[in-house]
Amino acid sequence: MKVIIAEKPSVAREIARVFGANTKKNGYIEGKGFTFTWAFGHLLQLAAPQEYGYYGWNIQNLPMLPPKFKLSIRKVKTKDGVVDDPSVKKQLDVIKSLFDEATEIIVATDAGREGELIFRYIYYYLKCKKPFKRLWISSQTDEAIKEGFRNLKPGSDYDTLFNSAHCRSQSDWLVGMNATQALSLSSGNRAVLSLGRVQTPTLAMICSRFIENRNFVPQTYYQVSIHPDKDGQVFKAISTENYATKEEAEAVFNQVQDVEGGFPQGGHVLQVEAKPRKEPPPLLHDLSSLQQEANKRKGFTADQTLSILQNLYESKLVTYPRTGSRYIGDDVFAGVPALIEKQELHPLFGKQAQALAGAKLSKRSVNAKKVTDHHAILPTGETPNHLSPDHQAVFDMVAGRMLEAFHQDCIKEITKITMQSGAKFIASGTVIHTAGWRAVFNDKEDDKKDEENATLPKVTQGENLPVTAKAILEKQTKPKPLYNEASLLKALETAGKEIDDEELRYAMKDSGLGTPATRAAIIETLLKRNYIIREKKNLVPTQTGLGVYEVVKNQQIAQAELTGNWEKRLEEIRSGASVTEFQEEIKTYTRAITSELLNLGKALNIPVAEATSKTNA
Template structure:
């Protein structure tokens, strides 16, 4: 008998059906010489400090360097318990897997084909002390054809030792940095718990730094002059290249220009620009696009894409590549023909030239573990709104990538009045190319041109004139000035991060390094991976370090407090985190020994532990408030809850109310007077903002009172 282990029951079910192993048992399928079971995600993980006999925050035990690391079944914290305990469902499934492994002759690994999928299996394999030989099912979609092809071409398990070494090194590095840094900062903060991490803390630093830059930005007024012109029956505008901070000076210049009444063409630059078709989506690019266009979070996009993958409608979503290998190119025309049977895509596909598709997406060297995101040959039905939106994005992106470039003529005209220069910008489409797929023309072109031509010095972002088709110009032509007016503008602060912006910053962390040689080496290295960036953002939200406000990500008071404590410490170093990602890639390709990497991590951990322990953190002024229920004990005020320490009393108040964290002043007022000051910017279940007073009712539960009550 051969054992097969998948990552989820749904995937195990698909494999079992294809292999005719349809006898359903408790925790597995059986039949035709196979036993197909599943892992339920991370069933086994690295042990916590208490598994090494270290309990509570103990300065003397830091830094903690387990040797060897202990593997333990997944743990949960049951209700009414202070301690983590083994998850009963994990223990049960591990017992089933152990029994199956003991009876099989060999194992086929069918967990997700990536770093985390490999780690999930290897940790189970090592924890159970299994020594059976194993092979790897490595597939990029869950269609019947892909699974059958995968079983015909099983790979040796040893081919993925580098992948496992990288996954294990990443797991152990995160443990060393996260556990030691968290304990060190918590000890320095008088046992207030502040969680830190190898990737989450530099990510928090990015958000906090941008937020503070935005908050501290001093807006300044400046003025530009806009001119109206008409030539060959076309109206258009020009904008002064110069900006004036002195309004009176700008008004004097405006009067002089009005008196002159005409401008002279000084320079005419007309260029034909070829705008290449976009590449396929990788996960990060899909998340960024869906955040911008649909307002979905990175995690929502990942979960939606994973659902589409498990329903066999798209290929493996956790990919970091935008290309396909040469041997997959022959399947693309048939994939397009299949989607031509769907009304949604017929119009777009009619613009393509069959037999003459653009092959820009084909590049064997740039395909990583998996190729770029593609739809499969299975046409979906009964999708949710978000699934349909994401699926359509992936299909349209494929069609765009197969199209020709978009060709446009871009004009940049410089005119002069006295010695003041003005610019006129225009554009006209010569060949629509890939932009015809969804009809994205002037709006996208305008955006691209504006982004390329903005003057960002000192945050003075010049607003460009609207892009239009222009008449012909020759040097020394005279242009009449129909009207001239002064435009008052404000310098713009750095934009707060949207989720799309943050994903870009994480993905391109290496590009912002000042040292040019290091920047070159790390140009395409980010922090985190496409598969983990969404979970990093969600972790920061779960830990109440950041929150979503409209479309932006901003730090909470707690997040800013943590950042202010550690912003000058090594743990926020984005460059170092990017270098580690490069090292993990080298471990995966067997260019670097994982022991060397972990040795560097341990040295770094010693340094940050010492730095954090030496911080002088003043205690927050927590008031002594009597429990309103028992009137005997002082309340314990924590970051998330306020509660009575008496287990018989059990009175509790959660500090997060409708998206707003109750301040110490709010809590004090509520307990002492029964009513808080008015709390603003709370959000109802339907997403609408409101403000209200929070009160303690007679039964000591909380309720709202509104201004009109």
């Protein structure tokens, strides 16, 4: 009997369906001589410190460098403390008995580093010795699955991928566990002060932005505005220059040749520019872009959006949500017209779905090369009913974005009128000619400047217009805004783009900090530690968060570069480089950061009222 193991039930079901297997058992599906089972993501994790004999939190144990890592069943918190997750234990038993009977295992976990790790941890934990082959596909259409099975790879082809995954996992453990205990203990052991490769640079970003924002001194500057009149249609033009003092602005103001000042035609049209601009439709959503949109539109946290999406996914209304790709392959694209048709009765944008029927669809989001483990989020075509308002809102963002993404360009005309009236003034305006994809939600543009005219009258170069009013505008320079969930998610995604070292920048270019599946959890961790709080929509550091930041801000653990560095080395390991060399470097770094923090932490004063309790964290 051949056993196929997938990363999650939905994938196992898809593969079983393609094979025509449909006998549902407890924890697996059977048929056609195959057995299809699944994990639930990582079932196993690196064991906690006490399982290597490092009891309690004790400086004597530091740095903890287990000679050999152990695996343990994923834990869950209950009122009786932390225990093995019973559903995981049960599924592992199922997998064990299937592996025991198997002649061959086919590994169908996601095609990536973590997918490989999920299987190997199970395989080694169960001490399984059966031969295994690897299914490596990045799309789960019937054809892709069949093609993948015709092209199964030898399991050992992925040994180096497993090595890199295992190294990632061990390194995060070594650095995270040791740094956390070192800082917590040296600062008086009154609170859990966690540190990690991803959470600490994230905290640093929030803190440094907060401090920059707090220390920002706004500068007042002045502009002059005039209101020219073209046959009764009045518009607004702003001085091309900003003035540092009110006096300078007043001088310009006084030079304006307005009607009241005795100039009936004192506004001279120097130049008229009208450029049509095509605005292509937005890409389909990946998890992060959807979390950002839901945060902007509805104020949902990253965690809420992920949880709502998981529900929609389990109800088979949307495709796999934890994707980092905003593209689909040609095979999925072939099904898009049918998906669009399904939205024709939608109360909000059914009309737009009808308009798209038979139209030529934009292929901007179609690019098989940019589909990684999973493609962009799409509705499945199932019709939802009785969704809660929040679920409906998220579903609509998915379905609406699909309509936008395959819609035509939005065509605008951007007009700029340059005027002379004592000084130079510019009026700008944007007119939408063809709404295209913007018709779906009919939102006004988010980046609309406040001084922009909705529409501008037709004027010609050389024309003279009466200036009916003028004013001095007092304005202030603004600091970079504090992070909110949307801007932080974006910043995590693009983290590393400004790294000077070209190799490190390259190593991070497709990843950023964290992964789509974990970013919401990282934000929640910082909240749970009382490092940050939500203040309206903003994420603001607490005294504790700022204190930790001050202590570690110059350390590698607080820099996004650390991830870039690791990614570069992990990629080398995947292509065959030495594992032990990297492991030794990590051990060396662990010793260094641990002793550094044991010193630095002494200077840290955690406000007791703010600190998370040690026992109830």
